[in-house]
Amino acid sequence: EVQLVESGGGLVQPGGSLRLSCAASGFTFTSYYMSWVRQAPGKGLEWVSAINSGGGSTYYADSVKGRFTISRDNAKNTLYLQMNSLKPEDTAVYYCNADRQYWGQGTQVTVSS
Numbered sequence: 001e002v003q004l005v006e007s008g009g010g011l012v013q014p015g016g017s018l019r020l021s022c023a024a025s026g027f028t029f030t031s032y033y034m035s036w037v038r039q040a041p042g043k044g045l046e047w048v049s050a051i052n053s054g055g056g057s058t059y060y061a062d063s064v065k066g067r068f069t070i071s072r073d074n075a076k077n078t079l080y081l082q083m084n085s086l087k088p089e090d091t092a093v094y095y096c097n098a099d100r101q102y103w104g105q106g107t108q109v110t111v112s113s
Contacts, residue, residue: 004102004103009109016111035097078094
């Protein structure tokens with residue numbers, strides 16, 4: 001059974017940090033391009049960041065560039081998103097996905113004072 005399980009979300013004050021994790025199982029994680037996508041309340045899906053299968057190439061939306069860092073540990077079948085200098089507009093449900101083929105259930109990130 002394919003599973004992507006996100007964790008690490010929560011409530012944080014503006015300027016704070018969170019680290020999201022996405023644990024993968026049931027498929028060959030090391031073969032997949034992985035991404036983070038988010039959905040803010042009342043809005044559509046927004047692509048946030050992506051990383052190639054080997055981890056050597058990373059990509060970011062302009063809205064998070066310089067604040068977020070995507071990484072992966074292929075030995076642990078886990079994807080990460082380090083989020084720093086968080087802003088209220090980063091509030092959303094964050095989803096990881098494997099080449100848009102497999103999706104996690106999402107983790108809520110709320111940035112508020």
